[in-house]
Amino acid sequence: MSKYFGPLRQLGYVVGDIDSALKYWIDVVGVGPFFFVEDQPLNDFVFRGKPSAPRFSVALAHSGSAQIELIQQHNNEPSAFREFTDRGLEGLQHVAYWTTDFDCHVAESKERGLxxxxxxxxxxxxPDERFVYFEESAYPGTVIELSEVSGRKGNLFRAVEAASQGWDGSDPIRDMRKVL
Structure with a gap:
């Protein structure tokens, strides 16, 4: 557990082919069900201080208390995901912590130099669906995300986790938009 953010809640994987990644996680690892959205809605997206409009697909599932997030970007707009794949990387790109005290955690993180x-x-x-990613350290997969889990996003995350409990393998890919 992080002394700054609490328990680690999400492992974020950037992938080149989300369909293949879903197949792997479901058939090989046995994690699911995944909740999928082809075009993740974004608002007020800023990358390295400049507005950007990345388009990407997202799939979410749980393994215990850890959420697995699969992300495939579909355009060349600047983002941490595009920067990761442009370096020839694929796989774990970030770890995320969830908070209901977003402003406080962001301020503390910036005070610590993130x-x-x-x-x-x-x-x-x-307004309660904010996220922020902080610059990675010296090696890939160490970007830190803080995700606000109040409101609808928090409800979605709880529903995804609940669906994983006792999952029997049926209906492995579900429409994220139908959860709430």
């Missing part, structure tokens, strides 16, 4: 990489609002774009 540098904002990208930020915005996901889902419906409500």
């Amino acid at each position: 540098i904002e990489l990208q930020s915005g609002r996901s889902g419906s774009g409500a």
Whole structure:
């Protein structure tokens, strides 16, 4: 557990082919069900201090208390995900912590010297659906995300986790938009 952020809640994988990644996680690892959205809604997205409009697909599932996030970007707009794949990388790109005290955690992170990489609002774009990614350290897969889990996004994350409990392998890929 992080003394700064609490328990690690998500492992974020950037992939070149989300369909193949889903197949691997479901058939080989046995994790699911995944909740999938082809075009993740974003609002007020900023990468390295400049507005950007990345388009990407997202799939979410749980293994215990850890959420698995699969991300495939579909355009060349600047983002941490595009930067990762442009370096020839694929796989674990970030770890995420969830918070209901977003402003406090962001301020504390910046006071400790973490540098904002990208930020915005996901889902419906409500004021309580913010996220921020902080610059990675010397090796890939160490980007830190803080994700606000109040409101609808928090409800979605709880529903994804609940669906994984006792999952029997049926209906392995579900429409994320139908959860809420």
